[in-house]
Amino acid sequence: MGKRRRVAERRKTSPAVLAGGAIAVVAVGAAVAGYALYGGSSAAEDRGRSTSAGEKRVKTGPLSAKEVATASRAFLTAWQQGSVAGAAAATDDAAAAREVLTGYTEKARVRDVTLTAGSPTGAEVPFSVKGTVTHGKLSEPLVYDSALTVVRRETDGEPVVAWRPSVVHPDLKDGDTLVTGEAGIPPIKALDRDGGELTTATYPSLGPVLDSLREKYGKTAGGKAGIELRVVRDKKSKSAEKTLLELSKGTPGTVRTTLDPALQAAAEEQVARKARSSVVVLRASTGEILAAANASKGFNTAFQGSLAPGSTMKVITSSLLIEKGLASADKAHPCPKYFTYGGWKFQNDDKFLIKDGTFKASFARSCNTAFISQAPELDDDSLTEQAQQVFGLGLNNWSVGVSTFDGAVPVQSKAQMAAELIGQGGVRMNPLNMASVSATVKSGVFHQPYLVSPEVDGRKLATAARTMSAGTLAQLRDLMSYTAAYGTAAEAMAGVSGDVGAKTGSAEVDNQKKPNGWFTAYRGDLAAAGVVQAAGHGGETAGPIVAALLKLGG
Template structure:
């Protein structure tokens, strides 16, 4: 309907006050947008200004309350009325060459996802952000089920003319959507699976909330071979970008049940439950526990449930990387556990000045002392004696990392140790620069030190599907391995890991880490350790020092499994 007609109908019907907010009903569409007009909208309007010549004025300045609510209303009204092109035009998609993709996703909401009777209800804005609820029905070949979820949008000024429009991103349509993803309702391409722990208990998100991405990955990998039959579902079908990021398709609503197949995992019910409890107490925490002698994954948990950062995260590992670097330096004769090793306050390399935490120094100390206290300069000082690809080769050949070939049963990021030069190469020695890891990778590093050999971690036994697992091309010498264990044991007993690891010795070892992140007040806190035939690693993003944040999580799980 035209703009004049909508305005006229608003005048005829008049606004209704609902819960202290104004409910504007667009005639015939059944659309209600609740806009909070308190808080000085008129005053806000005065902050908006225009530029350029008369007739071609470009609006600038902060958005007023009225501009935010009207822009949100235009978009939500067009979307609800299934006018995909108009809805896309009410966003800034054209400015980013995404208008066709936006229109296609919005059109597919009805055509492909088969969602009808849509009712979009906007809540009170917070600045330029407007939350809204979605209610509708999904219908497929006579089967109908209700759909309800919450989303939000943000209003911005369009670059071309300054008009207030919705900031386009697929997650506005549904929070689980990313660029290139689609919503589709139909016979599921992959049959469902029931996943079981090592003791035969069923794994569900009701029991283990953070396993959602893991269960999605198991279905994608084994659904067609586990003996199940597909049902009818509304699901997110991933596009190229999401597939590259190893994100699995996601079921949003099940219209008719399929017959699930079954997949047995290596997860320990006791350790998984403990891991869930421990990460739930910390924001942005992730942890993995595995068995060094075999590579079996015994627990994986994340306090944020939408993304499996424990398996797929890509974060600078900070000083936990010094385990790999130490093995390299010892092999090359550049360090020895009990020999004196330099640890000055600062070291300059490649034009960068590297510091220790609080600029401490150790005079006349051993390499073991530097490792235990996590002295950065003890490692940076050796950069000039290394080739640019030495650390990369060490990570690949000994620890099985950075080759993108792990096959654990679900998608993973297998670590990245790129070849670098000058200052970035030096930074990589202490887990900064371009090095990226996740708790699965770092648990595997600790496990390799404990067992003496890299065993690729796995969640589903390779015997189930006869898949080939990754291997390392060589092992450390007995002398190097012995010294590396000595470094980690000393750190667990007397170094930065001692408080967390108290009472868990003597067959143990650990390393802490703190990774600085641009724009983040506190570093990501890392901790990796082993005890007996268990190894674990955790990270608490923006949590602070690893010994204080991730350390207690890891230590508690090593104790629980011991």
């Protein structure tokens, strides 16, 4: 009798567990069910325990398709049903998720959210968002796409959503907030140098530039704020606020820029052909920015990138060596296959060497050891001072009219100092910085680049402490001219006529198969620079982009 009762009890238990599992899957988005599955309740903890009292069994191994589907459904369903607690508990950082999700409802005022999951790719699940943003009597539909990634929670290995703010909206970063209300900054109408309107419809890569212009000039350009949904950036962020949706249009103020419409259109066309490419064109005699474009629309690498510039840095290093009497264009200069300094063994691309060659030959062929071999004769701060005092770089004092990174050449010693001579180590630049380097060589004096005339707001542009001597400048121009005609830049610069000069660069990056390709050059009164990340040598990648733009003017 006792045995039959135990068998009957086991039969009753099994269907109950199965039914409970089915209900949990179907109703996993409900506040209670979602929290029970992922919130660390006693039931969830019990499932994670091993047979030994007091120990937990942590799940490991790749996520199954079922685990990805269940975890993503738990998060999305709870969010759609308005259960902030349930959705937050379905992530690996409930506190951070709760803050952003609460703000989505209370500050962004998004209502009636519908979330539709797409087909997963491994642990990543794309989904679409449809909702309504309301403010008083105003309302507008909100539609966008996002994605989430499922991971195993560290404490017990249960599948949960990896929390990051971009899950809620792809434009959100850590510390950012979505807010609907009167815009903190009135809109602007940005114009090119000829008075034509600049829009992302015509110039796709100008989004970050237009956002930055609005942030700087919106309150002074004479516009009136409207009601909009926008991204308010974290105080530490360098990115500008971004408008996502307008519920009522404000009245824009007007800001005129220095951009040349023909050059900007050509720059957009060029970067569209090369993934991860960026380019800047300047007027060498004034510093006016005539074009700036990026293949990637989300970040303005052209102005804000911080990348090792590779051998384009040799333009600055050459000016230093010539000034100090350590090199002269037409005099003999060593270019060995290897040179060891500070415990590092440096070599040239393909381990070439130049026997009985001149410094001009080493510059044109981009011989690394020709520069590294002079490291023992330099002070640790020599290159830093040259970059700052002659080329205006690394002082963080440019006033362009939008947010920029102004280059960095930190003082370093031994091997790291030597690496900086060839644009590696701690040196960091972007196309704006390197276009300015070519502009300084062409004009003979540093002119701080600018996108908005200082006459608009009376701001003061940065200046350099000194200029190169006439002799140093003449040699530097000779080096760049020779490189454009006969050196590593010759193929890209073929067909670019007139008074020209150029320098190529390739910057090695850890864990990257191909180097970043750099190219900086001038023609007449135009100076330009470009980079193509993870693509190969600069003469073959960034060179054609820069050369195509230089052909349009000068």
